[in-house]
Amino acid sequence: MGINNLDLTNRRGIITGAGQGIGRALALEFGRRGGHLLLVGRQLATLTETARLVAAEGGTTEILVEDLTQPGAVERIAQTVASWSVVDLLVNNAGNVRAGRLELSSDADVHSMIDLNLTAPILLTKTLLPALLQSGKGRGSILVNISSGIALVAMPFYSVYAATKSGIAQFSEALRRELIGTGVHVATVYPGATDTAMMASQNAGAELGWGRRSLGDVITDMIAALEAGEHDINTAPDEMQQLNFTDPMAVDAAVAPGLEALELAVRDHRSI
Template identity: 35%
Template structure:
């Protein structure tokens, strides 16, 4: 059974994509920071007849990423990776502190690069695969009170577009997903979005993504855009 790894699979878009890919017959490897949430996603997948396992790893730690990927590569037939885990801190640029800057760059950029670098040799050896980077519309244009977050997403956009060109003659597919804000726990500790109920649900976004898996760039604007 082909296996897909999803980072940040415990809630929001990562969870919804895991559920949908499991319905297509993939085995899911769920990664994230909170084991409780990952266990909930695993339970939902298995209750619906799918298969899922949990891996605890720190995507910002290269040694941990390499070790865990090496461990699973002999057990699972890795087909894909969804770099979904992300961190956002919002507000006037001068009020964003060094810790917040580091968290965004380490998770959004470094984590995506390290996971991709660890998985690509396996996909090349298998002769096929798919890597999806969840970028958000912050990777398309600048936004007020999102300077560093946008910078991190522009970096992931450039990374993804470069790999699309580098591997365009191969059987490895790269998707860049640019979606507007979603009604997810991502905003629970921020007042940047005043009324998240007006945003699309993570389930709705996941369904749109699944319908466009053949596209290099998947752009999903907010409903009121």
């Protein structure tokens, strides 16, 4: 392996939002590399299916049905892995979305996105960091924070979601610098629109700037980048990213003609 490469084999750790989508797919990738994983999510049925699939790939799992936004959830996760000799992987993947005009958003939906997408991963990372640091003294630990392409190009009708995903990206960047030299590898992932259950209620297509990639392609890119030791893993289409950096008002101008159509296409987008 190269000097910067990461060994993803035989990892022991936690994946949140492991019942479907990116969380399940990452569980399978670490499972087929011999991992032992604590699968965390809200639905027993989907976690059980993930566990079955991981077992078929040669990995082992434990299941914890937990809503990360509820009091005591983080502590229960920590207690579950307290007896493990090694905790060298944490994937903060769980998230939710509710699209629409800000003034039409309920306070409950605002709090739900902030609590799950931002507060929960911060608190979980804080609680598990001593274990990750201890394991980091050996072959190193891996912390993966799933942000979003929307943190790079914030899109209308996703203002709160964009705020949470930008927040987790900046949290991840700051923590990466805080942990230099500790053996904890911090990676921030920026997936674009991906063909998962989370996107099932969203009807915007490529013509409105929401071209979707297959889950398989996104995961393939993500794992390859992680194995190569990358810290910023961007699997989102980059057509607008550079323009948003150099001339953000040009992005405004490009988006403006399709605003009404976009609002109609995303108004039912909800995973809460």
